[in-house]
Amino acid sequence: MTAMANHPLRDDATTQQPSSTKPPGPCSVVIFGAGGDLTKRLLVPALYNLAHTGLIPEKFVLIGADIAKRSADDWKNSLHKTLESFIGDPNAEDQIKKIDENTWSKFAGHLSYVQGDFTDAAFYQALKQELESLESQHGTGGNRLFYLAVADRFFGTIVEHLGEAGLVHEKDDAAIDAPWCRVVIEKPFGHSYASAQALNTQILGILKERQIYRIDHFLGKETVQNIMALRFGNGMFEPIWNRDRIDHVQITVAETVGVEGRGKFYEQTGALRDMVPNHVFQLLAMVTIEPPIGFKPEAIRDKKYELFAAIETLTETDAVRGQYGPGTVAGKQVIGYRDEPDVAKDSAIETYVAMRLKINNWRWAGVPFYIRTGKHMPQRMSEIAIRFKKAPLAAFQGTSLDTMPPNWLVLRIQPDEGISLQFEVKRPGQAMRLAPVKMDFRYRDWFAPEPNVGYETLLYDCMIGDQTLFQRADMVEETWRVVQQVLDRWAATKPSDFPNYASGSPGPDAADRLLSDDDAGRRWRDVALPKTGGRS
Ligand code: BG6
Numbered sequence: 001m002t003a004m005a006n007h008p009l010r011d012d013a014t015t016q017q018p019s020s021t022k023p024p025g026p027c028s029v030v031i032f033g034a035g036g037d038l039t040k041r042l043l044v045p046a047l048y049n050l051a052h053t054g055l056i057p058e059k060f061v062l063i064g065a066d067i068a069k070r071s072a073d074d075w076k077n078s079l080h081k082t083l084e085s086f087i088g089d090p091n092a093e094d095q096i097k098k099i100d101e102n103t104w105s106k107f108a109g110h111l112s113y114v115q116g117d118f119t120d121a122a123f124y125q126a127l128k129q130e131l132e133s134l135e136s137q138h139g140t141g142g143n144r145l146f147y148l149a150v151a152d153r154f155f156g157t158i159v160e161h162l163g164e165a166g167l168v169h170e171k172d173d174a175a176i177d178a179p180w181c182r183v184v185i186e187k188p189f190g191h192s193y194a195s196a197q198a199l200n201t202q203i204l205g206i207l208k209e210r211q212i213y214r215i216d217h218f219l220g221k222e223t224v225q226n227i228m229a230l231r232f233g234n235g236m237f238e239p240i241w242n243r244d245r246i247d248h249v250q251i252t253v254a255e256t257v258g259v260e261g262r263g264k265f266y267e268q269t270g271a272l273r274d275m276v277p278n279h280v281f282q283l284l285a286m287v288t289i290e291p292p293i294g295f296k297p298e299a300i301r302d303k304k305y306e307l308f309a310a311i312e313t314l315t316e317t318d319a320v321r322g323q324y325g326p327g328t329v330a331g332k333q334v335i336g337y338r339d340e341p342d343v344a345k346d347s348a349i350e351t352y353v354a355m356r357l358k359i360n361n362w363r364w365a366g367v368p369f370y371i372r373t374g375k376h377m378p379q380r381m382s383e384i385a386i387r388f389k390k391a392p393l394a395a396f397q398g399t400s401l402d403t404m405p406p407n408w409l410v411l412r413i414q415p416d417e418g419i420s421l422q423f424e425v426k427r428p429g430q431a432m433r434l435a436p437v438k439m440d441f442r443y444r445d446w447f448a449p450e451p452n453v454g455y456e457t458l459l460y461d462c463m464i465g466d467q468t469l470f471q472r473a474d475m476v477e478e479t480w481r482v483v484q485q486v487l488d489r490w491a492a493t494k495p496s497d498f499p500n501y502a503s504g505s506p507g508p509d510a511a512d513r514l515l516s517d518d519d520a521g522r523r524w525r526d527v528a529l530p531k532t533g534g535r536s
Pocket of ligand 1: 187217255
């Protein structure tokens with residue numbers, strides 16, 4: 001994440017990529033899991049988009065590695081087909097109008113494929129041979145990025161094999177021009193506090209922390225990165241960004257999709273593990289960290305670590321789990337979770353979770369943070385809603401404090417990306433009567449949309465060696481520490497009321513009590529997109 005002074009006012013706002021952004025230096029990228037969905041639908045399209053904007057190094061190699069026997073040409077063709085399938089599909093990962101065949105053929109000229117079994121040492125010898133030969137052919141100077149787009153059970157094994165094969169050795173001093181070797185590790189990073197610690201120990205036995213890029217794709221979203229710009233690029237928000245002025249915060253990550261054929265994975269994971277210690281906590285951190293002393297990776301990561309360390313360990317009373325039954329989502333009849341393929345008929349796995357968090361630091365003591373995430377919700381909608389304290393006194397006749405709507409600052413993460421502020425104005429007329437209105441910033445009104453799958457910045461950052469948006473070992477461990485007690489309790493006690501929310505509803509009733517127990521008038525915001533120009 002490169003910090004740049006770019007002050008777009010409307011005229012030049014459509015130029016999203018500041019001209020000073022340079023392509024990374026020479027490097028080779030190896031993707032483990034070349035045949036997987038992540039590679040086809042997100043990683044390679046993101047690299048292609050980078051190539052299209054001139055942000056792929058001139059000296060570049062991309063090797064796909066996987067168990068399937070196939071030729072490099074076959075791999076390239078399947079990648080091209082996936083890109084083609086995006087054209088004209090409004091629901092596709094990438095909104096491209098056409099493939100720029102010049103860019104593609106230049107990009108594809110740098111692609112190769114190595115077949116093998118990731119648990120077999122012989123594979124790493126074959127990979128080494130191919131890598132070294134392409135490195136000398138393309139002059140990538142020994143800079144290597146290994147992307148582990150594979151099931152998490154392979155993470156430790158692959159890193160160990162890479163170490164044994166001498167593929168990730170960096171000189172201790174990491175002099176500016178010394179070749180670098182980096183490893184990107186996808187989620188989930190562990191399944192528990194203990195397994196995350198164990199994985200850290202295992203990989204840190206081979207790699208240095210500066211070589212490890214633990215990725216969370218939520219940080220690739222523009223709207224998530226924007227939270228730092230909003231908070232620290234403006235003088236007006238920070239003075240009110242604390243327990244003195246904020247009543248509470250609600251973070252919602254609602255999805256309309258169900259488990260989408262991932263029953264096997266989901267039965268082992270559940271909504272809490274899948275979404276909370278990673279994606280939801282990243283959103284939480286962006287709104288709550290202290291101002292960093294500079295826009296340097298370690299300065300920001302230190303603040304994030306401190307924030308996670310200040311979150312009180314959750315207990316069962318702060319958490320509610322839910323599982324969807326049959327219902328209607330977006331006008332379509334859908335089945336309940338227990339009827340999904342590869343799901344047990346009496347499954348106790350949660351597809352929804354709501355929690356109340358406390359952050360024990362000077363800024364946030366006493367401010368509750370309510371978070372929720374679920375599948376088969378009424379609307380796909382992720383937002384961070386900050387509710388400010390009410391005016392201290394009802395100054396106008398006939399208005400009681402209880403009936404005055406609160407001020408909300410809502411950061412809309414997706415879709416309909418933007419920010420809105422709700423406040424009171426005088427309703428036109430002779431009497432002094434108040435009405436809530438909204439000021440709305442929409443990304444699409446100010447910036448031209450560009451093809452983007454959300455991995456471009458993250459991949460670019462890996463290539464330039466910027467770890468700002470990646471998780472450090474201590475951060476990941478703290479996030480698991482926060483949720484571990486709840487995970488243990490839930491594993492030990494089968495819920496008697498599952499399924500407890502209908503598909504298409506906003507979640508189980510018990511989740512409402514997390515808020516109303518704190519304050520009788522407090523409730524979740526609607527899981528709905530804002531109406532343009534109207535009242536909420
Ligand atoms: C993934 C989860 O990490 O994030 C999925 O495994 C979830 O279950 C997805 O649907 C949500 O990401 P996005 O970017 O589609 O909101």
